[in-house]
Amino acid sequence: MTVATLPAQLAYLNGRFAPLNELQVSVLDRGFLFGDGVYEMIPVYSRCIFRLAEHIRRLGRSLAAVGISNPHSEAEWQQLLTQLMAQQDFADQSLYVQVTRGVAYPRNHAFPQPAVAPTVLAFSDPLELPPASQYQQGVHALTVRDIRWLRCDIKALSLLANVLAKQQAVDARCAEAIMLRDGSLIEGAASNIFLVKDGVLLAPPTGELMLAGITYELVLELAQQYGLPLAVRPLSEAELREADEVWLTSSSKEILPIVKIDDQPVGNGRPGPIYQTMLSVYQSYKATVMRRGEQV
Structure with a gap:
């Protein structure tokens, strides 16, 4: 893809709104050289940004955890992202926000002294959900060893x-990789993972080894609201492989049933009844809350 074919929707970089294909960042930016920065992905439904304040607070926690000064107050973030969202041609969006430590020379692992201004980038893409067939028939996954660092709670x-x-x-024609660490279920490569066993919804607890997704939190809330049996506790690889149902959740996938793991069927190999209930509850919530801009 060349610069000429890059998306041209309006984006934001360091105080300036401009077409995305016109924005440029220095090759000396520490985000480019070290991956030294944090990000957020925020879904938008019918021009209503879902739980914007919650996403902004999580961004703030990530910035604090890596020692980057937050360049904006919560109110300024809300104004910036709302303005960006409102200027897109598409109503359902995926807002991307990235903050790096900034541009510094010479290249040095240590933080630049004195501190430099953070680089702030934000843009929005059309929100593209999986095809209906995946919600109805399920997807496949494979397990991998979790080789990441010990602060996966930082985005x-x-x-x-x-x-x-x-x-x-x-490469294995699967929708997701499920990460296992020392015999424990952690999360997906880009999702959180839920299990169902004997009618009980099971979720691994948040902590430094797992990023707590906003959709993960919403599923827990909906389960409690609708009286679904629920337990949040450490889960083993054996429990994953013996589960009656397995789901993945994320802002871009919402809730998808996993019907096969490592070429072995989950349960009877079809989306289960608890999933069907949660999918219905979630879609109702999306229609009555997310698309109306209510922050329930």
Whole structure:
């Protein structure tokens, strides 16, 4: 893809709105040289940004965790991202926000002294959900060893291990790679993972080894609201392989049933009844809350 064929929708870089294909970042930016930065992905439904404040707070926590000064207040972030969203031609969007430590020379692993201004990039793409067939028939996954660092709760740019795991899944014609560490279920390469066993929805707890997704939190809320039996606790690889149902959740996938793992069927190899219930509940919530801009 050349610069001429890059998307031309309006984007934001360091205080300036301009077409995305016109924006440029220095080759000395630490995000380019080290992956030294953090990001957020925020879904937009019918021009309503879903849980914007919650995403902004998570961005702030990631920035604090890696020692990058937050360039904006929560109110400024809300104004910036709302303005960006409003100027797109498409109503359902995926907002991407990235903050790096900034441009510094000479190249040095240590933080630049004195500190430099962070680089702030934001753009929006049309929100493209999986085809209906995947919600109805399910997808396949494979398991991989989790080779990432020990602070996966930070939404950091350094995603090479996730990229390699995801490509391994793609090469195996699977929708996702499920990460296992020391015999425990952690998460997907780009998703959170839920299990169902004997009618109980099971979720691994948040912590430094797992990024707590906004959709993950929403599924827990909906399960509690609708009285679905629920347990949040550490889950083993054996429980994953013996589960009656397995789901993946993310902002871009919402909730998808996994019906085969490592070429072995999950349960009876079809989306299960608890999944069907949660899918219905989730879609109802999306129609009545997400698309109306309510922050419930």
